[in-house]
Amino acid sequence: MPHAPNLLEQAEHQCQARGVRFTPMRRRVLELIAENGGGLKAYDLLDQLSTEHAAARPPTVYRALEFLIGQGLVHRIESQNAYVACACPEHAHGFQFLICRLCGHVEELHLDDVTRKLSKHAASQGFRVERQTIELLGLCEACTPTTSESL
Known part of the structure; x- marks a missing residue:
């Protein structure tokens, strides 16, 4: 899986080039996913985020995940209902x-x-x-x- 600091920097550049906002919450969700070697479930993300952000709620996490998937930065593992960081977010591809x-x-x-x-x-x-x-x-x-x- 991709190295978190490189991925975050790449994500910032990609979002900037596309004219979309890479908010602090989206960045943190991507960072947590990238730091994990396997799939991370939405509620595991929520548990981690709620210790840092009192306002973190399920819709917040799901909106961030939806954005990250839409930008090709995160993939959903269907069989586990979990999420992983994309290893090559710079281009569209099958995986x-x-x-x-x-x-x-x-x-x-x-x-x-x-x-x-x-x-x-x-x-x-x-x-x-x-x-x-x-x-x-x-x-x-x-x-x-x-x-x-x-x-």
Whole structure:
């Protein structure tokens, strides 16, 4: 996942270039998500934010998440109803997730050929893809037992 300070700086530049406001609350939500190695749920964000901002409420968090997703800075992990920072927010792209079922680590992949093939196949069926969510659940390298451990 992206390094938080670099991501925040990149997000500021991207929002400025697009003429949209990168408010302190949006910045803090992105920062909390980026600091987390796995998916972060909205209510976990709310718990963390409420210790810093007494006015933090669910609509505040959901509006910030909606903005960040719209700007391509955050992705939603559908199967976990959680959010992760985008590894490459500087351009629009298809993406896939590798999600470790033990430690929760999320790795973002950019297999554009997969995205293109799925879209092309869908189009051949008369279907127009608006959004793709590909999530692979398994074990990351750190959580995968070695051959000697599994004996």
